[in-house]
Amino acid sequence: MRPQKTLDEDVLAGLTEVFQSKGYEAASLQDLARATGLKKASLYHRFPGGKKQMAEAVLGHLAEWVEEHVFRVLHHTAESPQIRLQKAIDQIKVLYDNGKNTCIFRALSMETGINLFRLQIEKGMNEWLKAFEAIGEELKLDSKTAKDYAYQSMIDIQGSLILTSTLDDPEIFEDALKRITNRYLNDNRQEMQ
Template identity: 40%
Template sequence: MRPQKTNDTRLIEGLITVLQSRGFEGASLNDLAQAAGLQKASLYHRFPGGKQEIAITALRHVQAWIKDHIYLVLTRQDMAPEAKLDLVLQHIQERYQQGEKNCILNALSFDSGLTGIKNEISTSMQLWIDAFTALGTGQGLTTSQAGAKARQSLILVEGSLVLARGSGNTAYFHQALAELKKLYINT
């Protein structure tokens, strides 16, 4: 078997970058192939389901990132809540390049009528909410209270990314992360 010439993570991150900035409809197969470092024929070979399969693969990659960098951190028992939250906020800043990058969940939500995409977006958001709910219940909140805070955390981050992108001002993103921390940590 021939070895893969392109690292899968790098390939998928390249696809995510295009989908984040252009959405499903705006992303051409040429743009996606170029970002993945592949010829168009190789992109078709890897993703015979076309752009829809690419989008679903990208969303599943983001789900794995949310699980590894948010869920598994916030559900750890061997760290103080503030330390867990600080680490997660650092991961979020890195993922969205300090507020410079759009969120793929937002970018693809406009195309959520496509089979599978809506479910993948919903699964990703629920994983985020479950992670922050666990943080809240670990601090003694009821499941209902923790769930409300968890949804607020997602609204803060997603909303700030929209504001940052629309205004060209990443201060909204940083302000939202500070507000998110205040939701959970008494300062």
């Protein structure tokens, strides 16, 4: 019998928390079992590929979440690009719990993780860049500027997460998201004048 979806969500949330806080290398099976509320044997039964399969499940789960809550919002053409950008930024706040959560790409790109998950991380980053570049073009930015803004947006998000965590200051993350919004929308207003 298939486990309940809520249980699956709880297991993935526990795995995510461990990988975000410890990275791939330092996450022990004991840490992962404790965070999910499962015994080690149950965890291996669910993930016979071990820790690597657990991390892949986390990457897949978060990719689905981002696709639904960030990328679809950015691509939902029934609303203006300005509204879509703000809604996507609001969802990014949720994803990173206002800057409290480490980016899973960063957590899994350390030490052994980068060799194991390089393709998934690269694919995920490229999807983020494409989505932000597309919203920039919809806001009437030229292609080069839209691409530059997409890269700068990712740098702002990732850099602010590191600083927020290191300095224990959630305003850093909040300010970075405001800068992203202002960069896109202020340039758009100048273009319209």
